[in-house]
Amino acid sequence: MNRYILKRLVYLAVTLLVITTLTFFLMHSLPGTPFDEDKISRLSAAQQQQIYASYGLDKPLYIQFFRYLTNMFKGDFGTSTLYLGMPVSRIVLNRILPSALIGFQAVLFGVVIGLVLGIIAAYRHNTSMDYMTMIISVLGISIPNFVVAALLQYFLGFKLGWFPVAYWESYANSILPSLALSFGVIAQIARFIRTEMLSVLQQDYILMAQSKGLSPAKILVKHALRNSILPVVTILGSIVVNLLTGSLAVESIYSVPGIGSLFVDTIKANDYSTILGLTVFYSAFYVVVILIIDILYCLIDPRIRLASAKE
């Protein structure tokens, strides 16, 4: 097990290196510079030269690349040129926390409600409960989260005044954005659980459990749910990464100081170090989440063995 994790960590490092290299060179092929050209063009040639030199941008690209890599290994991701003077690690850390809180709540809420709805729909197959769940789920998937966010803001925030309309000042501010993001999760989870559960409920061992006289609740939770949850865990990986790394639309609707818009903003501004820092961060996060999901498989279904766990 430990060996397996170690091996995966090595892969992780290699993946990150490849991603960093690709991003670095692609990014430098974008038109423009990190500077406001209206201003920089007003400077004399010598002044312009000094500015490029002070950011190390006067050196050939491969030297800039190796310098970046060496600094990265030392844990220094450089400073932003958009948020001038701000270390990239500090920007990412400041921004990820609000996004992660909202994302975490959305996943938690979405998974719990989604599971309940899915189970009910499967258990009461072809009843009005089932149809209602499926309607909710189709709506949840087809309505974009920013529409949900705007509606929640207008009705629950502005009209009814139950929650703050926007800003990021107290815990109450995190509720509406979390709710808005959780709709999609509810829909996805409910649909997967229902389909999976329906096929599991047809299995002989369920019949067996019923004939043993187990209570329906026990059958559902202990036998049916555990066997149908695996596909949910699979999609959970991408859901978690998506939500915890922020949503551009929902965050800007609720004025949440999250990480959602950072990528777009920094790419527009050619903020090289922040683009790279974010890419490394996102990729590392994604790879780690995939690793955790793999470990989760093993926990849920003892039949699954991690590739090298046998060794």
Add this chain to the structure above:
Amino acid sequence: MKKAIKSVIAALLVVSTLAGCSSFTGTQSSGTAAQGESASAGSGKDSITLYLKNEIPTLNQFSASDNIAFAVLNNISEGLYRLDKENQPQPALAKDVTISDDQLTYTFTLRDGLKWSNGEPLTSKDFQFAWLRQMTADARNNYSFIMTDYITNALEYSEGKATADKVGLEAPDDTTLVVHLKAPTPYFLFLTTFVPYFPQNEAFFQKQGDNFGLGKDNLIYSGPFTISQYDAASGVTLVKNDNYWDADNVKISSAKIKIIKEQSTAMNLYKAGQLDRVELSSAEVPSYKEDPEFSTNTIFRTQFLQINTTAEGTKNVNIRKAISCAIDNDLLANTILNNGSEAAVGVVPGTMSSGVTGKKFSSFQNGLKTFDVAKAKEYWKKGVAELGKEPQLSIVLDDDTETKDVGTFIQSQLKDNLGIDVTLDSKTKEARRTLMKSSDYQMGVNAWGADYDDAMTYIQLWADHSVINGFRGNFIDESYDKAISDAKAEVDTEKRAEILASAEKYLISDQTVIVPLYYMGSAYLTKSNVKDLFVTHAGTLELKHVSVQ
């Protein structure tokens, strides 16, 4: 094995929950106090809540270069002069200035007893330090030209060819600052109202090192307000600075400036009484135009169509004139944009100072862009005859909504009035610039925001050949360049303004290198109990005089 995995997952869950919590308390501890105020924001007597449409890039004055950062910096710090409601410079940290007869030496006298927010005295040395730093590449805002263009030996110092003591900047005693200029500069006092000309406390600055400006405690304040809470992505809370020399005339005790990127969010907050001013989109203007809370404001920023004078087709001056005459700027500003923007006749906004006391630049401007379909057709015919064939035209422009609307409008005007089909080529801003610099375009929608309140900021753009010429339409004209250098040397302000106005006419009417389109404006709703809240022509938010009734 299973147990181990379980505990790993449990640990992960705990960590992520903690991360969630700490994110929250971090913002909350500073946020709860602010929240208490927000309840009274709409009705309170001495606090207002405003917003900016983008995140605050920096609060380091040597790094700040846009109106978002300036909106905060202008209110937490101060220069020798400060703009009043009529956009005229009024003595601020300086109480007086003596200008020599040749207009080359400015002797400023600072007010007595000026203090930084930490209680230390604010002296002319603080100006000297900040200005010298602003001249060099250490000033990451790339605004060094705003000093090196004017002050003697500043450019040499900036390029490392002269030492600091050679620069025309002296602080003979704590309250006197002497500035030597290269040429008469009628707008020099305006420049001193601009953030890059603000003072800085050297000892404090050095002590902070790389952290300077990163947080509220890494800043020292000289303006009407200090910062009690700061987060680049969610905003700042300003509180009155008791050490400010004119604190008695600062009427509000605090101001919150939030970051709101979404127009509908700002509107909801305004209606809910949690914002004191909201900017309106074009679509919203018609329904609020009669509202007593409605107002508009233009800033010194001109959108124009840059024509490439060497490209196929547009190298013909009659073709260029035809295009200019065929576009109805009034229709564009009042119907298409309808957001407080005004139709442009020249590249210089007429409301700019002319340098002559009591006269706006508009009183010198004449014979600039007109809208005349008959003339446009005539020019077009002439141009086509000269070229021997009808040229195919295209426009490069940025891909934001407003610019695309403008592009579509120009396209339809040229279709209606000249009967020609023009293609639109929308690109990201950087890609559009690259294209224009390499001269690979016929027409491009471009804009320029004034650096200071004087026509020179616009007119000299086409005489400055250190810029890649393609970007300015490859317009290289000796008589134009000469007019600019004459104006720079002219001491008589009346004559100077005339030279600049005729240069503008040459650029727009005679050569039609550009077609001015509109002066950028905004339309607002402001709560009726908020008084004297304004944005200067430079686009900077001014809070010193605000009162809430």
